[in-house]
Amino acid sequence: DTAVSQTPKYLxxxxxxxxxxxxxxxxxxxxxxxxxxxxxxxxxIMFSYNNKELIINETVPNRFSPxxxxxxxxxxxxxxxxxxxSAVYFCASSQDPGAGTQYFGPGTRLLVL
Amino acid sequence: xxxxxxxxxxxSIQEGENLTVYCNSSSVFSSxxxxxxxxxxxxxxxxxxxxxxxxxxxxxxxxxxxxxRKDSSLHITAAQTGDTGLYLCAGAWDNFNKFYFxxxxxxxxxx
Numbered sequence: 001d002t003a004v005s006q007t008p009k010y011l012x013x014x015x016x017x018x019x020x021x022x023x024x025x026x027x028x029x030x031x032x033x034x035x036x037x038x039x040x041x042x043x044x045i046m047f048s049y050n051n052k053e054l055i056i057n058e059t060v061p062n063r064f065s066p067x068x069x070x071x072x073x074x075x076x077x078x079x080x081x082x083x084x085x086s087a088v089y090f091c092a093s094s095q096d097p098g099a100g101t102q103y104f105g106p107g108t109r110l111l112v113l
Numbered sequence: 114x115x116x117x118x119x120x121x122x123x124x125s126i127q128e129g130e131n132l133t134v135y136c137n138s139s140s141v142f143s144s145x146x147x148x149x150x151x152x153x154x155x156x157x158x159x160x161x162x163x164x165x166x167x168x169x170x171x172x173x174x175x176x177x178x179x180x181x182r183k184d185s186s187l188h189i190t191a192a193q194t195g196d197t198g199l200y201l202c203a204g205a206w207d208n209f210n211k212f213y214f215x216x217x218x219x220x221x222x223x224x
Contacts, residue, residue, distance in 0.1 A: 033211075035214075041199055041216070041219070042216055042217070043214040043217075048211060100161075103158075104157070107154070
C-alpha cells in the first residue's frame with residue numbers, strides 16, 4: 001500500500017500554462033506539506049495544512065495555490081508557469097505539525113519549457 | 114542564506130570504508146532529523162534527535178546531536194553500496210510547525 005502518493009510523476013509543460021499536482025495520504029495523518037526541491041537538491045517547505053487549515057505559507061509566489069478538500073488530500077495548483085518553477089515537488093504528511101516523522105511521496109518532476 | 118550547512122557536499126568512497134558527514138548551524142534547534150533520499154524517490158526518515166549530546170545508533174549508522182543543539186553528525190561504519198544516496202538533515206524549533214532542510218551530502222559508495 002502506498003502511504004503518500006502523488007500524480008502525475010512527470011509533468012512537462014509550456015511557460016504560461018496552468019497545472020495541478022495532486023497528493024493523497026492513507027496514513028490517517030492530520031498534517032500535510034508541499035516541498036520544492038531544486039536542481040541542487042535543496043528541499044524547501046512551501047505550504048503546510050493541519051486538519052484542512054493552512055498553517056504554513058512560506059514566501060511562495062501567489063501563483064501557487066494549495067487546496068485541501070479533506071485531511072487525506074492536498075493539491076497544488078500553479079498558474080502562469082515560469083521557467084524557474086521547474087523542480088521536483090514533494091508532498092509529505094505527518095501526524096502532528098513540526099514534529100515526528102514526515103512521510104514523503106515519490107515526487108512530481110515538473111519541467112517548464 | 115541556508116540555516117543548515119551540510120558537509121561535505123559530495124563524498125565518494127569504496128565499500129568497507131568509514132565516513133562522517135556533518136550538519137552545522139548557528140541556530141539552536143529543538144529537534145533534528147536525518148533523512149536519506151535515493152534517486153527518483155522522496156526522503157525517508159532515518160532518525161530524530163532531541164537532546165543535546167544525544168547519540169543514536171541504527172545498525173552501522175551512528176547519529177550525534179551536538180551538546181548545544183546546533184550541529185549533528187552521521188557516521189557510517191563499513192559503508193555498503195546500499196548506503197548510496199543523498200543524506201539530508203532537517204532542524205525544527207518548538208514554536209514553529211516546520212523543519213528546515215540542509216543542503217545535503219551526496220554519498221556514492223563504490224563496490
